[in-house]
Amino acid sequence: MHEGIAAESLVNLKARSESPPGYSRVPVPADRVSWATPFDDYAPNTYTAPQVLENDLSVRPGGWADEADPVQTFARRGAPRRLTGRPILFDAVGRPLNPAGRTGLAGRGLLGKWGPNFAADPIVTRFNPVTGEPELLAILRKDNGQWAIPGGMVDFGEDVSTTLAREFHEEAGVKLDMGDATLVYVGYVDDPRSTDHAWIESTVKHKHLDPAAASRIEPVAGDDAAVIRWMKLSDANVASLYASHSEFVRHVMKRLGR
Numbered sequence: 001m002h003e004g005i006a007a008e009s010l011v012n013l014k015a016r017s018e019s020p021p022g023y024s025r026v027p028v029p030a031d032r033v034s035w036a037t038p039f040d041d042y043a044p045n046t047y048t049a050p051q052v053l054e055n056d057l058s059v060r061p062g063g064w065a066d067e068a069d070p071v072q073t074f075a076r077r078g079a080p081r082r083l084t085g086r087p088i089l090f091d092a093v094g095r096p097l098n099p100a101g102r103t104g105l106a107g108r109g110l111l112g113k114w115g116p117n118f119a120a121d122p123i124v125t126r127f128n129p130v131t132g133e134p135e136l137l138a139i140l141r142k143d144n145g146q147w148a149i150p151g152g153m154v155d156f157g158e159d160v161s162t163t164l165a166r167e168f169h170e171e172a173g174v175k176l177d178m179g180d181a182t183l184v185y186v187g188y189v190d191d192p193r194s195t196d197h198a199w200i201e202s203t204v205k206h207k208h209l210d211p212a213a214a215s216r217i218e219p220v221a222g223d224d225a226a227v228i229r230w231m232k233l234s235d236a237n238v239a240s241l242y243a244s245h246s247e248f249v250r251h252v253m254k255r256l257g258r
């Protein structure tokens, strides 16, 4: 199992270079990403998406987003904790600082939680029945047109195995027991939605289907997916996956002896 070290060493490559709608990042040179490196002129814009503000749970009962004030948030739900247990630094007004460094954007962007937003990623593979080559069940994300693992956010209080199975069902239309899947990664995700004060951390599990199990499933693209398909794990396909998914899948390829 891998603990977020390699992904953090990417120093927010995607978080600095990709911007979803509404994001306007200021440039952060590679040698100024670390909070430990002084960057006197650093003046990122602040952005929190309207749908996040509308779901502020202090304004809308049952809302999925934190309060606008991080101090109020952490007074309510306690200090944020990382999946890896590593410490989180805070700025002078109580905002948690992205552990992989500066992203060129302040606020929460599209993410509901200050600090870590927890996700789960089910990597489901098979060997192609004709070629014998390993394949990943991958989705084409509707929000950005990138191929990805069919993962999603962990609901409040939800067990990760439940999230993995729920997301796989929602995105791929397939019911799979993920309780026996193997943990391959826990930690930071270099997601294009990351900001200086909100980021994604994921629990990634792998399940390899034998030919009989693989032939029984009939994937159907769910709500957030435009397309779903078995994707050959070629270097080019893996390299172009969303966020840190290339890295997660490379761990799995090693498990499969590739």
Ligand code: RP5
Residues within 6 Å of the ligand: 119, 120, 121, 148, 149, 150, 151, 152, 153, 189, 191, 200, 202, 224, 243
């Ligand atoms: C990535 O975003 C995670 O690895 C996970 O795959 C995904 C969760 O976000 P949504 O798919 O719910 O947008 O960072």
